[in-house]
Amino acid sequence: MKVLIADKMSERAEEILYGRGIAVDVQTGLDADALKKIIENYDALLVRSSTRVTADIMAAAKKLKVIGRAGIGVDNIDVPAATTRGIVVMNTPHGNSVTTAEHTLAMMFASARHIPAADVTTQAGKWEKNKYTGIELYGKVLGIIGCGNIGALVAERALALKLKVITYDPFLSDEKSKQLGVGKVTLDELFAQSDIITLHVPLNEQTRNIINKDSLAKCKKGVRIVNCARGGLIDEVALKKAMDDGHVAGAALDVFTDEPALQNVLFGTPHVICTPHLGASTVEAQENVALQVAEQVSDFLLSGAVAHAVNMPALSAEDALRLRPYLRLATDMGAFVGQLMQGDLQHIKIEYSGDIAALRVAPVTTVALQALLSTHMESVNVVNAQMRAQERGIKVEEVRVNDETDYRSLIKLSVTTSNGTRNITGTIFAQTSPRLIEVDGIPVEATPAQHMLFIRNEDKPGLVGTVGQTLAQNKINIASFHLGRAVVGGEAIALVAIDQPASSDVVKQLAKLPLMLEVQALHFAA
Secondary structure (H helix, E strand, C coil): CEEEECCCCCCHHHHHHHHCCCEEEECCCCCHHHHHHHHHHCCEEEECCCCCECHHHHHCCCCCCEEEECCCCCCCECHHHHHHCCCEEECCCCCCHHHHHHHHHHHHHHHHCCHHHHHHHHHCCCCCCHHHCCCCCCCCEEEEECCCHHHHHHHHHHHHCCCEEEEECCCCCHHHHHHHCCEECCHHHHHHHCCEEEECCCCCCCCCCCECHHHHHCCCCCEEEEECCCCCCECHHHHHHHHHCCCEEEEEECCCCCCCCCCCCCCCCCCEEECCCCCCCCHHHHHHHHHHHHHHHHHHHHHCCCCCECCCCCCCHHHHHHHHHHHHHHHHHHHHHHHHCCCCEEEEEEEEEEHHHHCCCHHHHHHHHHHHHHCCCCCCCCCCHHHHHHHCCCEEEEEEECCCCCCCEEEEEEEEECCEEEEEEEEEECCCEEEEEEECCEEEEECCCCEEEEEEEECCCCHHHHHHHHHHHCCCCEEEEEEEECCCCCEEEEEEEECCCCCHHHHHHHHCCCCEEEEEEEECCC
16 A cells, blocks of 8 residues: 655654555645646545646546645545545644644734734834834734634633634534533624634635625624634725725634735735734644644545544445435435524434435434534544534434335435524435435425525515526526425415525525525535
8 A cells, every 4th residue: 555645744654554554755845737637646646735636636636545634624636536536535623723723813913913024024124112012912802703613722822812803603502602602693693893814714615705795794893813723714805995994993814715825916005914824833733733644544544444534424335225315315405404593503313214224323413513613613523523513512413213104215304493493304206316205394396406596485476487587587597497385375286406506695596586486506516
């Protein structure tokens, strides 16, 4: 067995692999073409964030069994392509949590006291003491968007500095928030109350540009923005405008929409502090993640053990064959409900009836939970999904139902939040094809597609025509249009598969049409 280390990491990773009898090559700085030429020789690939592992590279990787990411994010790895090819993708979700939390605090201090700018002018022979009057962090309100592993560490340290900490995290239970000593608020309340806002969420369709023109307008004048999580969470043009207008007093950014950020609209803006994605760049963190990824990959190669996989539940070969279509169905159902749900998540219930109830359904529950939680939380995978739910006080209930149904197997996923309960039911047609057959008690039949629209509307004539016309005006082609209703003239739903993703502007246009009660753009793994 042979492993390629394609990014710079601690030499301890090599030592662990060699020590366990695994051959190792270290070739860093390879471009895509060079990596494609040699990847067929390796059983495993270890990377950090520099190397992009694309579908093309994996297509050339004839022997590749596992990709190990030394760090949390797997944005640089095409996980769906890896899954399709049976390549396990592992990360190290806890190795750099402390160092990222500490960098967040360092950026807060640097912004509050103008440290980078004051250092430059002082070393240039100037003594501009009055120019760099700062603010105290003591007593200020820190708003944390996403109170997961890293967000909770930031909260703990901020509370020690006597800041008041509030958080927006729909997956954080009341009990857990009290334990942490933080106040739970809505996103709008966080914007309105915070003196400093820090982001600790994954980048997905729900969080992209969560800091934007509208949200910045809701913030206090003089707010400071810190982002050591993911590029793309902030609309950088909108932030630039808010800073030029004096509404935002400072910004400290470790991540950017395009990286490496050799140029950016925010560069040169007064009171903006930028670092080159240093959140995980400490000696301790780099050694921790290198040790972890080497141990995980060697365990997998030698014994088949899987730890911190982002795309693979623990399954025997026999179970995998029987459960494969249900795993895909459960993934789509979890992503569906996760994108629709609003409010604080309290209870997840998954019911199995028919043939599926006789199988080992724990992996199915896990992938549904992982897909659901991943819509709002960072670093959730099939290994830690149950733990992440438990950490936040979310009750997960798995039920086998003996009731007779019109289908051989059914899975029903119900999610209860502070705003009520939403549910979806699915089945398998022809033993392999996932189908959604009921949403919120309304029967409908649809096959999940990569891009979809969920519409809840009044059951009156005219809906199909106005929706079709609006999508046509925006050059969005309809692949399929599925309608359902419980009673004539009541509420109805539509699941519309579309060939192109619907932007937020398109969703707003649709929401303004007559008869509309709810419109959501949905996105599923291809």
